[in-house]
Amino acid sequence: MTSQEPFHIEEDIRRAETPPAAFYREPRFLDLARERVFARSWQLVPEAERLREPGQLVPFSLLEGCLDEPLLLTRDAQGEVRCLSNVCTHRGNVVVKDDCRGQGMRCGYHGRRFGLDGRFQSMPEFEGAEGFPSPRDDLPRVALGRLGSFTFASVAPASPLESLVAPVRERLAWFPFEKLALDRSRSRDYLVQASWALYLDNYLEGFHIPYVHPALSGALSYPSYRTETFEQGSVQIGVAALGEDTFELPPSSADAGQRIAAYYFWLFPNTMLNVYPWGISVNVVVPLAVDRTRVSFLSYVSDPSKLDRGAGSGLDRVEKEDEAVVESVQRGVRSRLYERGRYSPSREIGVHHFHRLLARALST
Ligand code: FES
Ligand SMILES: [Fe+2]
Structure with missing residues (x-):
């Protein structure tokens, strides 16, 4: 490991190890991420x-x-x-x-x-x-x-915006982006006492849902929950439990005929588009310090009649549950006895992909 390459993540998830704990607790890594990751991002x-x-x-x-x-x-x-x-x-x-x-x-x-x-x-x-x-x-x-109605800016883009958003456009070609309107009353910021990357690690897997989110777990079918990765991001697909709200997908959709409750898109490094039948909850994760993060939730509503139902409801409660576990991990990565972990090859594909993109961006 050189100072140019803070850590390496093996390509084969079956052999790979997670980033070293020092990455999540030492301010010098946030300084590096600010310039090499965030300053070049959209x-x-x-x-x-x-x-x-x-x-x-x-x-x-x-x-x-x-x-x-x-x-x-x-x-x-x-x-x-x-x-x-x-x-x-x-x-x-x-x-x-x-x-x-x-x-x-x-x-x-x-x-x-x-x-x-x-x-x-x-x-x-x-x-x-x-x-x-x-x-x-x-x-x-x-x-x-x-x-759609979202505007993105970049002061020094490492790649074209299309390489991030094309998979969203393709998957959601049928989605009424033009109807989205920001609802400020349903938007708010959360302050999390943890590294921005720990927040992302947690977001990028549904592995923890049965343990951490008992109510959400009832709205989703855990065996059908899946993750797909693309060049600069990933999507997690939440399939609805029986009786829960789903999208009405047109035959042209790649997922036509499936009971999809939510698409959780993540765009490298820190933007999430959580797509529900009511609209899109955008999350922007902002590192304030190595162990302090602001997460802005912006609710863009397209169909108010579908609010407060299914996987897209109770977002405040789900967020609090995520914060508690992520803050607990921040305390854990300060341990002298924890160095790095391993990935579940079936359930942590999105986390592994994030760490690969992160390691690459940090080293160039
Ligand atoms: S700094 Fe703007 S005119 Fe001098
Ligand atoms: Fe969660």
Whole structure:
């Protein structure tokens, strides 16, 4: 193991070992993950909902508490939406502080002006400066992409957004993405006293459901619960127990004829789309410290009549049950007597895939 490669995960799950406990408790690994994993990832931008009219500007902080990257969304007169750095190219002041309207931006420090496309427009007192202005005086553009009504941004994408979201698009070609509306009253943040990666490890297997979630366990058929992996993520498929709510899948669906209660999509590294007959519960996992994590639950409802039923109900209770077990594991990984574990070849495929993607991203 070199400092370039914090840990290795064997490709064959039957032989593989889980990451060393130190990964979950030492701050240096979170510093590494912040730059090598999170700074190169695609992140949901819920603030994009506020950008409706031409001439609107919406400043936001990408992955607040982890990346804290000051960014700016603009919509120009033609309706084109852009995501820009919100840091002035002169001496680094944050340019736009609050939502506003305008035909461009003016930095409040020394008056540099930019267009809504981020291009440098003017600057007082720079007569005589050589090679000025240059393209480096424009505000850098940040990549944007969409999945239905969801907007994602990345400051330094390691791969195209499509490599994450194409499996969702294909599997849910029939899903009414256009009907989704964010319901703030059903959205909230949870603070978990554990590593972001422990939260993910737990999310990525249904192995614990019979032990940790007795009520949810009654709504799902455990023998039929399965995980499929794809390039940059995975999906867990929850099959409904008899009498529970299911999707009405069209014949074109790959799962037509099955009694599916929920699709749990995970997009590397920290975005989950939990798809239920009522809509999508989006979870965004944000590392705040090596043993402190914020999980934002955002409820996007497409069919309110199906709320509070089946596998997509009682999410608050399920979350509390998950938090308790994940916080218990955080205490466990501090032990001097625990180093690393092994995987269930049938039930921990998603966890193993996460660790493989994580090890690769951390080492490059
Ligand atoms: S920092 Fe923006 S004009 Fe000086
Ligand atoms: Fe759980």
